[in-house]
Amino acid sequence: MNTPLRPLFPESNSPANSGEMMDVLLASRRRWKSLTQLVADVIFETDEDGRFTFFDAGTTLGWADHDLIGEACSRLLPFVDSAPGPNPFQTRAAIRGRRCWVRRADGTFACLLIYATPLQSPSGRHAGVRGLGIDVSDDANNNADLSIARLHSESIRRITLTMRSRPMFRLGVPPALEELGAMLGATGGILLARQAGCDAECAEQEILEAGSCVGDDVVHRFPAQGSALDTQIESLLRDYEEGALTAPKVTQIEERDVIFCYSRIRYTTSAAMALWREGLGVWTQDDANLADAALATFASAVEMEALNKALAQNARFDPLTGMLNRAGLIAEISRRLPRLDRERLSGALLIIGLDHFGEINAAQGFEAGDRALQQVATYLRNAIRPTDLAGRLGGDIFGLWLDGADHFVAAERAETFCQNGVVVFLAVPTTLTFSVGLATRSWETGETIESLIDRASLAMRSVKLAGGARWHASLEESPP
Template sequence: MNTMPSSSVPDSNPPESGGELMDALLASRKRWKSLTQLVADLIFETDAEGEFTFFEAGSALGWPDHELIGENSNRLLPFVDAAPGPSPFRTHTVIRGRRCWIKRADGSFACLLIYATPLQSPTGQHAGVRGLGIDVSDEANTNADLSVARLHSEIIRRITTTMRSRALSRLGIPPAFEELAALLGAAGGILISETPEGETEFSEEDEGDLVHRIEGEITPFEAEIEARLREPNDGTAFEPRFMQIDGHDVIICRSRVRYNAPASMALWRAGLGVWSQDDASLADAALATFASALELGALNRALARNARFDPLTGMLNRNGMITEITRRLPRLDRERLSGTLLVIGLDRFSDINARFGFEAGDSALQQVATYLRDAIRPTDLAGRLGGDIFGLWLDGADHFVAAERAETFCQQGAAIFLSEPVTLTFSVGLAARNWETGEGVESLIDRASLAMRSVKLAGGARWHTSLEESSP
């Protein structure tokens, strides 16, 4: 305890003088308290040891006013050893508006703007600190939210840039997924996008199922996660989920993908409770970005399919026939096999439109398409070359096999049903290809079409072989 120095001048009335001084000090503290309460959420005083001699925080921190009297002020600091700058409760210099995180009674933290001044004894020694604090937690949290938002925006920008660096955005998803996992500090991850049922046609650059793993080796732990990702979804569970599997904290996200099956993604860290809701939101936003690329790929496939198929009959169109036959020719040449193209024209099809109307004409074309598809093997090709002209590619068949098929078509025709039964007859032109000639598809189509037109001019309902046979 500090004592006043002795004086050689006698004090005529020490009791009264001491009482007046104490009353003055108490009055001064009350005035200081009244003024600071108008603007402050925390008022405090500490002694030379950093223990509270006065503490009042109202509802800001949740501490009862007298509970901390005599307690060490470090109790309110979250990181005493690593705290930037001196403790505001032990400072030897004036503090003006320094942000400090102070522990609340419930264990959470509040951000306070601290103003403090050191106290000195009559002898000039450090005697403690008097100060006040203003709660700015809402502002600090808002700034933190903005920082998180900026971080998320930067991560999304980086993975989007990675995806756009590839010729096909779908091919950019695996490296972008790995970058996302690295930025989030994930120990591993799996991304799955499955092909819709019935869709099997993909280019070499755009394969069906996309299954990407951060680590190549499949462990039982990863196999379990993949099985969970492949579980059927009822269409509603698209919110990120936290799961604990084999000592790992796992985030699982799903995203709808238009024109495609939903995409699923899992990321994990070693340990439990290590992911935050912000991490889950970022992972979900990244998966939505991947889903956009998957949607674009699915849309491109749909456009490519429409470019190769006739929308009325569902058969290959002329370009589709040329593409598919061209793709098969090298294999036929290697195996020294022939192939034959039949170009089939409907006889007097204009009479159908004139008699029954154009809608009936469309129905007639659809029924003929079904008849021709059913008349060939699964390995053969059927297409609509334009108007009422169809094409059949008999894979590996020579001239004689194709002639038998053409004879059947011409003898039987096709029975269709409009407002009344109608039988359509065919004019068929044949063009056989010998593997030694290397003849192209366009040449085959021209030869078979010429033979078909010659049959039409002769009255139809017959078949004819191209006069310019493909020869060695």
């Protein structure tokens, strides 16, 4: 290599123009280069001022050999003043295996394992540094990835422990979300559990839970009272359509870094989360990935709660019609009886059976029978007040609870059902008639709901035996 050389020892007593001395130095340089190239990716020498007098890195760093000759080492090591330890290109002591990040020609950085030794003039004055570097960038990057993975794992573990330390989902997720925000230095955040809208099948539950079905459910937000910009970020989060965020996204909104994350859930539509922080460029994609991993944990809790709700609903509601089932109707009426007794109000139960319903199953099949039951259920729900209850007790038998109604109101309602029947639309329109058993309950008797059902059911069966299409009242109330 024909690299121009500066004399390492200008104050030497040897003759300055001695060709023999120069040949010796060049031969020594070539032998040293040949040996070090066997194990090193970078070879260098610097003078007493930290300027390169020799540099060879092949293609490792992208610099041509002559690019750095005469240049200060700071061009290769821009952060030398803030780097821990001595500058490896100006060291006064031997360095063995020190990791150092240096700049490549394209502006990126490489990690070198530096071995260097200081040079001295014959008089003992510091004359520069000679050394070599081994490129360990891949190992450094892998270690960095491993460190990030460990950090993420520890963060998720802490979040999970926070959630598990609370007895219920709603109590565990909020502090876990705030802990995630503290880890990332977020100044605000919101977690949504998007839910599918209510349909006809959850009408009974909507009555019982006062309209609990909502389009977007805010699981938690911090701070509790946000600014107008916080509201804007929340609005943007709500605007993301399902599947629009396939990966966590870092964006900037009015001098803030914002992370948006989205997770699909089986039992609700989705979970979505936004975190924000003052300043731009303060978050990396690794931060977004941690937030996304945390959201997956939150989504699992949301999913479990939705599953528990679904199981609870299936335990109390009829899956075919969406009405309360027998157990659900009994439980809800029983819950209301103490209030009626305190207010000295009566109540009435109508047990309704469909006349000749088996003929639909026999002539048109069970699917047609199921559609008929669904239409009857819709008719009965629409025929009562919002404060009343409707349930399917089994088969073609339905129950209506008229809250606070006396015998005369219940008899009037039963008469209307029996006179009109209901038209169901199958292959051909079919009119079904009702057999209705009626039982009223006075607050003075303290009669149980089981007794009330028995009396109304017995009255209904007597009507069916008589041919149907009429109603009958059980006038004798049983003692508690």
